[in-house]
Every structure is written in C-alpha cells, then in structure tokens.
Amino acid sequence: xxxxxxxxxxxxxxxxxxxxxxxxxxxxxxxxxxxxxxxxxxxxxxxxxxxxxxxxxxxxxxxxxxxxxxxxxxxxxxxxxxxxxxxxxxxxxxxxxxxxxxxxxxxxxxxxxxxxxxxxxxxxxxxxxxxxxxxxxxxxxxxxxxxxxxxxxxxxxxxxxxxxxxxxxxxxxxxxxxxxxxxxxxxxxxxxxxxxxxxxxxxxxxxxxxxxxxxxxxxxxxxxxxxxxxxxxxxxxxxxxxxxxxxxxxxxxxxxxxxxxxxxxxxxxxxxxxxxxxxxxxxxxxxxxxxxxxxxxxxxxxxxxxxxxxxxxxxxxxxxxxxxxx
Numbered sequence: 001x002x003x004x005x006x007x008x009x010x011x012x013x014x015x016x017x018x019x020x021x022x023x024x025x026x027x028x029x030x031x032x033x034x035x036x037x038x039x040x041x042x043x044x045x046x047x048x049x050x051x052x053x054x055x056x057x058x059x060x061x062x063x064x065x066x067x068x069x070x071x072x073x074x075x076x077x078x079x080x081x082x083x084x085x086x087x088x089x090x091x092x093x094x095x096x097x098x099x100x101x102x103x104x105x106x107x108x109x110x111x112x113x114x115x116x117x118x119x120x121x122x123x124x125x126x127x128x129x130x131x132x133x134x135x136x137x138x139x140x141x142x143x144x145x146x147x148x149x150x151x152x153x154x155x156x157x158x159x160x161x162x163x164x165x166x167x168x169x170x171x172x173x174x175x176x177x178x179x180x181x182x183x184x185x186x187x188x189x190x191x192x193x194x195x196x197x198x199x200x201x202x203x204x205x206x207x208x209x210x211x212x213x214x215x216x217x218x219x220x221x222x223x224x225x226x227x228x229x230x231x232x233x234x235x236x237x238x239x240x241x242x243x244x245x246x247x248x249x250x251x252x253x254x255x256x257x258x259x260x261x262x263x264x265x266x267x268x269x270x271x272x273x274x275x276x277x278x279x280x281x282x283x284x285x286x287x288x289x290x291x292x293x294x295x296x297x298x299x300x301x302x303x304x305x306x307x308x309x310x311x312x313x314x315x316x317x318x319x320x321x322x323x324x325x326x
Contacts, residue, residue, distance in 0.1 A: 041130050048130070052123035059115040067108030106192060107167050156193070158210035163192035166209060172217050177289055179216035182207050222262060223291040224283050227298045228271060231278045235311055240280065241267055247305035248282055248298055257297055260290040265298075 128135055167190065172178045176187045178197065185199035195207050227248075231240055248265035251257055263285040271281035282302070286294045 044130050045127050048123050048126045052119050056116055056119045059119065060112050063108050063111045063115065067104040067111075103167055103170065103173060103190070106163075106190070110164060110192065155208075155210060159193045159208050162209035162212065163190075163195075166190065166195075166212075167192075171215055172219075175289075176217055176219040178218065180207055180212045181214060182211065218291070219288040221288060223286050223288045225286050225291040225294040225298065227282045227284075227295055227302060229280045229282065229299075229302050229306070230276065230313060231280060231306075232312060233277055235278065237270065237278065237280070239309070240306065240311060241269065243305050243309045243311075244280060244282060244302050247301050248284065251298055251301040252284060257294060260287045260294055262286055 125135060128138070166172070172187055172195075173190060174187055177185070178187060180195070180197075183197060183199055183205035185197040185203075185205065187195065187197045188204070189196040191209075193209060195209060195212070196204060197207070198204050229240075229244060231237070245265070245267045248267070252261040252265050261284055265282055265284040268281045268283060270278055272279040282298070284294065284298070
C-alpha cells in the first residue's frame with residue numbers, strides 16, 4: 001500500500017506536460033503532481049482576467065467613441081443617436097448640443113455599465129470553473145438574491161427603466177418646456193432616475209422618472225399661440241373680426257414676430273359668451289416654445305387696434321379689475 005502511494009506520477013514520463021517540466025527542474029514528485037494547480041490553473045485564471053480587462057477596455061472605448069459629439073461637427077448627432085429618432089426643436093439653438101451630449105452620455109453610461117457587468121460576470125464564472133467550484137448553488141443563490149432585490153428595489157428599477165426609454169425615445173430633453181403632472185417648467189437635466197425642471201417661479205423640481213405617467217411637451221414640432229379678445233355686447237362682431245384679423249396679420253409680418261410665426265393668423269370667431277361680454281379667439285401657428293411670447297405681443301397689438309378703431313372693453317372687465325370700486 002505504501003509503495004502504491006509513493007509511486008511517482010505517470011505524467012513525469014511525458015515531456016510535453018507541465019508535470020514533466022516541473023519535475024525536471026525541482027525533482028520533487030509532489031510539485032510535479034501538483035503542476036496543474038500550481039502552474040496551469042493560475043496561468044488560465046490570469047489569462048481570463050487579462051482578457052476580461054482588455055475586452056472591457058475596448059468595449060468602453062468603442063462606446064465612448066459613438067457617444068461623443070464629433071469635434072468641429074457643429075452639434076452633429078453622435079454616432080449612437082443617429083439610428084434613433086430625435087425630437088429636439090431647432091429653436092433651442094445652442095441648447096440642442098447640450099441636449100444631445102447629455103442624452104448620448106446617459107445612454108453611453110448604461111451601455112458601459114452593462115458591458116462591465118457582463119464581461120466581469122462571465123470572467124468570474126470562468127474563474128470559478130477553473131477552481132473546480134460547483135456553480136449550481138451559486139447561480140441558485142444569486143437568483144434568489146436577485147428576486148429579493150427586485151422586490152425590494154422595484155421603484156428604483158422602474159425609475160431606471162423609465163429613464164432609459166425616455167432617453168431612447170427622446171420624449172423630452174434639456175430646454176424643453178413640459179408638463180408632467182407634478183410640475184410644469186423647463187427641463188434642466190434628464191437622468192436615468194430623476195428629471196430636473198424649473199418652473200416659472202424659479203422653483204427646481206426633481207421628479208422620479210417612474211412616477212411620470214404622462215408628458216405634455218410644448219417644444220416639439222410646432223406650437224399654437226391662442227389669443228382671446230373680450231368685446232362688449234354692443235360691439236360690431238364682424239367689424240371687430242376684420243380689425244383683429246388685419247392687426248394680427250400685420251403684427252405677424254413684423255420683424256419682431258415673423259421669425260417665430262410659421263403660418264398666417266387664423267380668426268376662429270366667437271369663442272365664448274359670458275355675462276361680461278363676448279370673447280373672440282385668434283390662433284397662429286408658431287415655432288415650439290415661442291407661443292407665450294407671441295401671445296403677449298399679439299395681445300398688445302390687438303387691444304391697441306381695437307382701441308384705435310373705437311371699440312370699448314366690456315364693462316365687466318373694469319368692474320372686476322382691482323381697485324375698480326374706488
């Protein structure tokens with residue numbers, strides 16, 4: 001029995017093995033028999049780790065290349081965003097570059113995190129396999145932990161998934177004026193978990209992406225400036241319509257408004273009849289995000305035109321005005 005145990009390993013006689021090489025150097029049968037553990041497996045593990053690091057490095061370089069704005073490209077789309085639909089309005093001007101940069105950077109960070117997770121995860125599994133560790137219990141335990149984390153952090157996961165789809169679909173971006181229910185304002189930042197916007201009062205709102213059920217974007221495609229003009233019951237509606245149409249057309253063709261007006265103004269006619277008087281409505285198609293400025297400018301021109309034509313405002317307007325009873 002002792003002779004059998006002390007017998008030299010058979011691999012010593014094969015010069016092509018590490019076992020034979022180690023024995024020829026050390027003349028130690030135990031080291032020669034353990035050459036697989038001492039030399040072969042460590043070398044394989046090191047090779048796996050080096051390959052994982054190289055693959056991760058190259059993958060991140062490629063992602064950085066396709067998510068970086070081209071130098072001197074005057075705000076051209078990064079290569080990653082070219083296949084995706086973009087809804088950024090030209091009216092944003094220089095803000096379009098920041099919008100594209102932030103969108104590409106956020107998507108790129110997701111891709112780099114996924115690449116790191118899968119690359120190192122696969123390397124970890126291969127290393128455990130080289131060490132002879134049974135992977136079945138580890139995979140089962142990881143699955144249970146993943147399910148537990150999924151239930152415990154489902155709101156966080158929902159926020160991240162919503163943020164990813166918002167980025168890919170370009171539902172809104174930096175510079176857009178949006179209404180997301182909880183707040184209305186101009187978007188300052190769009191992250192994977194939180195959207196930051198500032199309202200007209202200057203308040204900054206942080207809204208979780210998973211809580212956004214609907215989005216009203218006032219900065220995509222075009223907008224409509226709506227102007228309601230009050231008249232008294234005794235006013236000549238046909239004459240007022242003519243005066244307002246001419247005044248709105250002249251104002252829309254002026255240098256101040258023509259850059260934002262996309263189509264000639266349209267007089268819709270009587271919109272509402274109230275106890276105070278009659279209300280006429282005029283609309284004009286404008287560039288996205290410019291409807292409020294155009295509304296204010298048109299309202300001033302229209303009221304001035306009515307006053308010049310001899311129309312008086314409804315009595316109820318004066319009665320309801322602050323300080324009218326003094």
